[in-house]
Amino acid sequence: MILANALFGAWLLSAAPTAMADTCQGPIDHPGEAFSYVQPINTTILSPYGHSPASLPSPNMTGNGGWELALLKAKQFVNTLTVEEKSWMATGQPGPCVGNVLPIPRLNFSGLCLQNGPQCVQQGDYSSVFVSSVSAAASWDRQLLYDRARALAEEHKAKGSHVILGPVGGPLGRSPYNSRTWEGFAADPYLTGVCMEETINGIQDAGVQANAKHLIANEQETQRNPTFAPDANETTYIQDSVSSNIDDRTLHEIYMWPFANAVRAKVASAMCAYNRLNGSHSCQNSYLLNHILKGELGFQGYVMSDWGATHSGVASIDSGMDMTMPGGFTLYGAFWTDGSYFGGNLTRAIQNGTIEMSRLDDMIMRIMTPYFWLGQEKNFPSVDASVGPLNYDSPPDTWLYDWKFTGQSNRDVRSDHNDMIREHGAASTVLLKNERNALPLRKPGNIVIAGNDAGPPMQGPSLRADFEYGVLAGSIGSGSCRFSHLSTPLEAINARARKDGSLVQSFLNNTLLTTTELTWPLWNPQQPDVCLVFLKSFTGEGEDRTSLELDWDGNAVAEAVASHCNNTVIITNSGGANVMPFADHPNVTAILAQHYAGEETGNAIVDVLYGDVNPSAKLPYVIAYNESDYNAPLTTAVYSNGTYDWQSWFDEGLEVGYRYFDAHNISVRYEFGFGLSYTTFNLKDLKPKCSAPSKLTALPAKRPTEPGGNPALWETVYTLEAEVSNIGDVDGFAVPQLYVEFPSSTPTGTPPSQLRGFDKVWLPAGKKRTVTFELMRRDVSHWDVTAQDWRIPVGSFTFKAGFSSRDFRAKYDVTLIKA
Numbered sequence: 001m002i003l004a005n006a007l008f009g010a011w012l013l014s015a016a017p018t019a020m021a022d023t024c025q026g027p028i029d030h031p032g033e034a035f036s037y038v039q040p041i042n043t044t045i046l047s048p049y050g051h052s053p054a055s056l057p058s059p060n061m062t063g064n065g066g067w068e069l070a071l072l073k074a075k076q077f078v079n080t081l082t083v084e085e086k087s088w089m090a091t092g093q094p095g096p097c098v099g100n101v102l103p104i105p106r107l108n109f110s111g112l113c114l115q116n117g118p119q120c121v122q123q124g125d126y127s128s129v130f131v132s133s134v135s136a137a138a139s140w141d142r143q144l145l146y147d148r149a150r151a152l153a154e155e156h157k158a159k160g161s162h163v164i165l166g167p168v169g170g171p172l173g174r175s176p177y178n179s180r181t182w183e184g185f186a187a188d189p190y191l192t193g194v195c196m197e198e199t200i201n202g203i204q205d206a207g208v209q210a211n212a213k214h215l216i217a218n219e220q221e222t223q224r225n226p227t228f229a230p231d232a233n234e235t236t237y238i239q240d241s242v243s244s245n246i247d248d249r250t251l252h253e254i255y256m257w258p259f260a261n262a263v264r265a266k267v268a269s270a271m272c273a274y275n276r277l278n279g280s281h282s283c284q285n286s287y288l289l290n291h292i293l294k295g296e297l298g299f300q301g302y303v304m305s306d307w308g309a310t311h312s313g314v315a316s317i318d319s320g321m322d323m324t325m326p327g328g329f330t331l332y333g334a335f336w337t338d339g340s341y342f343g344g345n346l347t348r349a350i351q352n353g354t355i356e357m358s359r360l361d362d363m364i365m366r367i368m369t370p371y372f373w374l375g376q377e378k379n380f381p382s383v384d385a386s387v388g389p390l391n392y393d394s395p396p397d398t399w400l401y402d403w404k405f406t407g408q409s410n411r412d413v414r415s416d417h418n419d420m421i422r423e424h425g426a427a428s429t430v431l432l433k434n435e436r437n438a439l440p441l442r443k444p445g446n447i448v449i450a451g452n453d454a455g456p457p458m459q460g461p462s463l464r465a466d467f468e469y470g471v472l473a474g475s476i477g478s479g480s481c482r483f484s485h486l487s488t489p490l491e492a493i494n495a496r497a498r499k500d501g502s503l504v505q506s507f508l509n510n511t512l513l514t515t516t517e518l519t520w521p522l523w524n525p526q527q528p529d530v531c532l533v534f535l536k537s538f539t540g541e542g543e544d545r546t547s548l549e550l551d552w553d554g555n556a557v558a559e560a561v562a563s564h565c566n567n568t569v570i571i572t573n574s575g576g577a578n579v580m581p582f583a584d585h586p587n588v589t590a591i592l593a594q595h596y597a598g599e600e601t602g603n604a605i606v607d608v609l610y611g612d613v614n615p616s617a618k619l620p621y622v623i624a625y626n627e628s629d630y631n632a633p634l635t636t637a638v639y640s641n642g643t644y645d646w647q648s649w650f651d652e653g654l655e656v657g658y659r660y661f662d663a664h665n666i667s668v669r670y671e672f673g674f675g676l677s678y679t680t681f682n683l684k685d686l687k688p689k690c691s692a693p694s695k696l697t698a699l700p701a702k703r704p705t706e707p708g709g710n711p712a713l714w715e716t717v718y719t720l721e722a723e724v725s726n727i728g729d730v731d732g733f734a735v736p737q738l739y740v741e742f743p744s745s746t747p748t749g750t751p752p753s754q755l756r757g758f759d760k761v762w763l764p765a766g767k768k769r770t771v772t773f774e775l776m777r778r779d780v781s782h783w784d785v786t787a788q789d790w791r792i793p794v795g796s797f798t799f800k801a802g803f804s805s806r807d808f809r810a811k812y813d814v815t816l817i818k819a
Contacts, residue, residue: 050245052278055291058320060362061300065707070373074365086364087346092327094398096388099325113383118166118183120481123390126412127155129481132596135428137185137195137620140735141760149202151417156208158413160383163209167199169258174219174656175632179539182575183479186620187657189257190755196258200265207374212262213271217244217255220634221544223646224274242646243276250653252783263297264708268370274309283309289320298705302366313341322363382407425597425604426613431676438589440611444529449506450561453534453573455490472573473601477541489534492602510552513560521564531565539575548579548627558582577621616733618675622658625669631660658805659751673737673804679728683736686801686810689719698792698817713778722801725768735760738773743795746782794819
C-alpha cells in the first residue's frame with residue numbers, strides 16, 4: 001500500500017493553499033490548484049482576461065426544470081450507499097466500455113457504461129456509421145439532426161451504453177486548422193447551439209444520456225495536455241497545457257452560447273476539457289463550472305473529466321467536477337490500489353473532513369438523477385460482451401473488476417438505419433459550383449473517375465483514416481468508427497453506369513495523376529462526357545492541421561484532370577474548410593463538398609450527382625480564397641521554456657468565422673451559409689408578424705434559474721416573417737436565413753452580421769410559402785460585462801434575410817429599446 005499512501009499525500013498537497021507572494025500567473029481559480037501557477041509578474045498576463053476568479057462552493061442540484069421526481073429517487077438511492085460506494089461511483093474503472101462506473105449488486109445497480117460515439121457506437125460490431133456531426137450541421141435541418149441522434153442512441157442503447165460521449169460544442173471552429181471540427185458542428189454559436197439542442201433531444205428521447213463536450217474553448221489539439229517530466233507518477237510539469245484566454249463577453253456570446261442550448265435541453269452531463277481556461281485547468285476552474293455552468297446556466301447534471309484531464313483532488317471537487325474518467329488504477333505488488341485522485345483517496349478525504357459529505361452526496365445525486373429521469377433502472381439492455389475486446393482504452397487484461405455479461409453477444413443493432421444514413425448523406429452534401437448545367441448528370445456515355453477518395457480503403461474500413469487510398473467516410477480518435485459495410489463512390493457510380501449503359505474508366509492514384517512525365521490524356525478512346533474527381537482532406541484527434549489544401553496533392557490532381565477534361569466535377573471529402581484554387585479553372589464545371597458522410601457515402605453522392613436528390617446543404621464555415629485570409633491561428637509553438645508559457649490569446653473576440661471576414665470586408669470564395677440547388681429560390685417581404693413590444697426592458701426580468709439560465713432569455717420577444725418562393729423548375733428545399741445587425745450603441749467589437757434564425761422548407765417548383773423567424777431575448781442581446789447580464793441595446797436593429805451570410809434579399813429595421 002506504499003503507492004496508495006504516496007498518492008494520497010500528493011492528493012492532499014494538491015488541496016493545500018499555494019503561497020502567493022507578489023508574483024502570480026494572474027489570480028488562480030482556486031487555492032487548491034494541483035500545481036502552483038507562480039512566476040514573476042507579467043503585465044501582459046494581467047490583462048482584462050487571462051485569469052479566472054474563484055467561485056465557491058459548488059452549487060447543489062435542485063432538480064429544477066423537470067427532474068424533481070428523479071432527484072427524489074436519486075436521494076433515496078444515495079442514502080443507501082456507503083462512503084466507499086459513493087467514492088467509487090465518482091471514479092472511473094477499467095472495463096468493457098470506454099468509461100465505466102462500478103456495479104453495486106446489492107442494490108441491483110448494474111453500473112454505467114460510457115461510450116464514444118458522436119458518429120457511431122465506436123466499440124460496436126454490427127452497428128451503423130452515421131454522417132459526421134459537421135456533415136449533419138451542413139444540412140441546416142433540425143429534423144435530420146434529431147432523427148440522426150435518436151437512431152444513433154437507439155443503437156447505443158441496444159449495445160448497453162448508458163451515456164454517449166457527445167455531442168461536441170467545442171471545438172466550435174475558431175480556426176480552420178483545428179483538426180476536430182468534424183466532430184463538432186459549425187463555426188457559429190447559433191447554428192451549433194441548435195445542433196446541440198436537437199442532438200441532445202434525440203439522444204435522450206431514446207433513453208440514453210447525452211454528454212456535452214468539451215467545456216470549453218477546446219480549440220486546438222496542439223499542447224492540449226501538459227507535458228510531464230518522465231518521473232514515476234507523472235506529476236511534474238515540464239510545460240502546462242495551453243491556456244485559452246478569453247474575455248468575458250466573448251466567452252458568453254461565442255463559446256458558452258451552444259452549451260447554454262445544451263443545458264436548456266437538459267443534457268445529462270458535461271465534459272470538462274483538457275485545455276486551461278484563463279490560466280486554470282478546465283476541470284478545476286470554479287468560475288467555469290460553479291459560477292457559469294451550475295450557477296448562471298442552472299445545469300442539473302454532472303460534470304465529468306475528459307480522459308486524463310483531472311489534475312487534482314480537492315481542487316477539482318470543490319471547483320465543481322463530479323466524476324473523474326477513466327479513473328486511474330495500478331497493480332502494486334499483490335494488491336490492486338487506487339492510482340486516482342478520486343476513489344480511495346476521496347473516501348479518506350471524507351473521513352478526515354477534507355471534503356464535506358454534502359459535496360460528495362451532491363456529486364452522486366447529479367450522476368444518478370439523469371439515470372432515473374431516463375428510466376435506465378428499468379429493463380435497460382446489458383452491455384454487449386463483444387464491446388470489451390474492442391476497447392483499446394482498457395483492454396480486458398487491465399480490468400480490475402470481474403465484469404459479468406448477460407444477454408446476446410455481437411448484437412446486430414443496425415435496423416434499417418442505412419436508408420436514413422444515405423438520405424442524410426445526400427441532404428448534407430453542399431453544391432458549391434455548377435456551371436454549364438454540369439449537374440445533375442443525364443446518363444453520360446463516358447465517365448472518368450479520378451482521385452484517391454473514390455475507391456475502397458486498401459486496408460479495409462477501420463479505425464484508421466489517414467490512408468492514401470480509399471474514401472474517407474469517418475476519421476480517427478475518440479470519434480472513430482468501425483464500419484460494418486461501406487458504400488464507395490467507385491462502387492456506386494459503377495452500379496449506376498451499368499444501369500445506364502455508360503463506360504467507366506478509373507484512375508485512383510494521385511501520384512500517377514500528378515506525374516509530369518505522364519502522357520495525357522489517360523483515357524481512351526474519346527473525350528469523356530464527365531470527369532468525376534474525388535479528393536479528400538484528413539483531420540482527426542491528436543494533431544492539428546498544418547495546411548488547408550487537399551491531401552495527397554489533391555489540388556494538383558484537380559488541375560491536372562481539368563487541364564485535359566472540359567467537364568470536370570470535383571467532389572471533396574473533408575472535416576472542414578479547404579482552399580480551392582481549382583474553382584477558378586474554366587473546365588471545373590461543378591464542385592460538391594462532402595464531410596465524412598458515413599457508411600452510405602458512395603450511394604449518397606450518386607443520388608446528388610444524378611439528381612435523385614436536389615442538393616440543399618449549406619456551408620457551416622467559410623471557404624476563403626487563401627489560407628492567409630483566415631484569422632485566429634492556432635498556438636503551435638512557444639519560444640521559451642517556462643512552465644506556463646503556452647498561452648493562446650483569443651484577441652479576435654467575437655470575430656470568429658464569417659464575422660471576421662464581414663467585419664474587415666474580406667472577399668471569400670464561398671461564404672458561410674452558402675450552397676447551390678438545382679433550382680432557384682427567392683425571398684422578399686421581410687416584415688414583422690406583429691408590432692415590436694412597447695414595454696420591453698433592456699435587461700431581463702429576474703426569474704428563478706432553470707436549465708439554460710434565466711427563462712426570460714428564452715422567451716420570444718419579436719417575430720419576423722418573409723415570403724420564400726421557388727422560381728425554378730425543380731422541386732427542392734430552400735434554407736432561408738436571418739441575420740441581425742445590432743444598433744450602433746452596442747459595444748465595440750460587435751460583428752456586422754450574426755445568424756439568428758433559419759428554416760428548411762420544401763417548395764415545389766413555382767410555389768411559395770411564408771417562413772417565420774422567432775427571436776428570443778438572448779438573440780437580440782449582448783453580454784453586458786458590467787451588469788453581468790444580457791442587455792438589449794438601445795437603437796435600431798437591422799434584420800437581414802436571404803440565403804447566406806452575404807446573400808441578403810430583404811431587410812427590416814426596428815427599434816426594440818428606445819433611448
